Amino acid sequence: MDYRENIINRTEEKKTDYVKYNFSPSENDAFKTFFDLAQEFDNIHDFYTLCVMIPKIFFGLDCRLYTIELKQQAMVLVAQSDDEGRDLNIPPPAYITPSERAYRSDSGSIVLTIRGKEFLKDQIALPLSGDILGFLEVYPSNGFDSHKEFFFEKYANRIGFNLHNRLLVIRNVEHLKFIRSLVADIEHNVIVPNMVYKLYLRRLRGEVIKNSDLEQFLSQSIGMDDLDRKDLEIMLKDMHDVNEGLSAELDNLEKHYKNISLFIESLFRKSHFDQGRLTLRTKSCNIKRDVLEAQLERYSERFKDAGIFIDDRMSAIPDEDVISVVDIGLIAQVFANLFSNALKYAGEVEILGEKKKYMAYGHEVLKDFFGTGKDGVKYNVFSSGPHIPLNERGRIFEEEYRAISALDIPGTGHGLSFVKNVVELHGGVVGYEPTDYGNNFYFILPQ
DSSP states (O other), X not given: OXXXXXXXXXXXXXXXXXXXXXXXXXXXXXXXXXXXXHHHOOSHHHHHHHHHHXXXXXXXXXXXXXXXXXXXXXXXXXXXXXXXXXXXXXXXXXXXXXXXXXXXXXXSOEEEEEEOOGGGGGXXXXXXXXXXXXXXXXXXXXXXXXXXXXXXXXXXXXXHHHHHHHHHHHHHHHHHHHHHHHHHHHIIIIIHHHTHHHHHHHHHHHHHHHHHHHHHHHHHHTTOTTOOHHHHHHHHHHHHHHHHHHHHHHHHXXXXXXXXXXXHHHHSOHHHHHHTSOOOOOEEEEHIIIIIHHXXXXXXXXXXXXXXXXXXXXXXXXXXXOEEEEOHHHXXXXXXXXXXXXXXXXXXXXXXXXXXXXXXXXXXXXXXXXXXXXXXXXXXXXXXXXXXXXGGGGXXXXXXXXXXXXXXXXXXXXXXXXXXXXXXXXXXXXXXXXXXXXXXXXXXXXX
């Protein structure tokens, strides 16, 4: 069967079906209005409102619409026509359950199951099994006959087809935004740090050249009668210095390799791309020892070159170990981003008559921060300098936002939004606070 024949047959079948349906003029008008306005309204919340207002306007019936909230990955109330109805974002009541046909509830309503296409469940993590996208609850149900129930079954079907397509669009847009954000993470935490290999390799080549020169000199010195012990001692010292240099550069390369490998693993996970969001691989660790100290070692030389003093006395690090369950690779990048910001934005301040730039870091346990018996651990990175203006503080963790005072400093405005995203995935919170002599950025994780 060619495409035209199939379309012709389906069209003829629909002509016959609509005669059997015997919808009233007002019912047909309700369908046409829904289809027209569903194309007009792009905002998903406008569409939700349209779904519940069509029955209200055409038939004087109130509705509640329950569907998937993608961020919560849960079925919740998204719209209602009755101003005296329930609060939004609550789950459906217990009497609302999936069904092939419309059914009457004990609360005096008609409940209809909204379905999408079967393959949608492979694209979106649906809270319920199969192809169920939500429920339409219509009330009051008195005066409903079989024809009216059939009409609303068809209406729920049309909501389902539209909702199905909209959820796919939202999912794809969010997926593209995530990939764009991930590319920025890769550039910030992999590509740019990877350029330091050029420095290590250049220094390593310099040590190798020194070693080659010594080798050549020694080969030419074989059999020389005037080569005394002092000359040998000088050559041995030179060889010792060269070998120390080679060992140091090898250590640098190995440390940098481990760090970049950690970042690559945490950013290029298949699950990130499959789900269109960052996914966690958590395990217990001592964040100070397993995460923070490695990142501090990466940045310590750069802080020194920039004239930024690392003040351990102000870090408030307790002696005892604090164990947290985290994704080590992603939390390592959180510290890397905060250290990178401190490196770029630390400013000079005067303390006891001495002008200097400095940064500090540390953590403290916050008792019952996440509720009774649920302690939090606050990790902070401080840098000296002028405070962020009050009117900008509420936006600094937004994607691509940059403070006015930072516009002349190279940057993308992505680092802090990445920090916020990763910390919130761990069930934590982020924040900023102006303190004496500078700015403190912090995040709090469940212990």
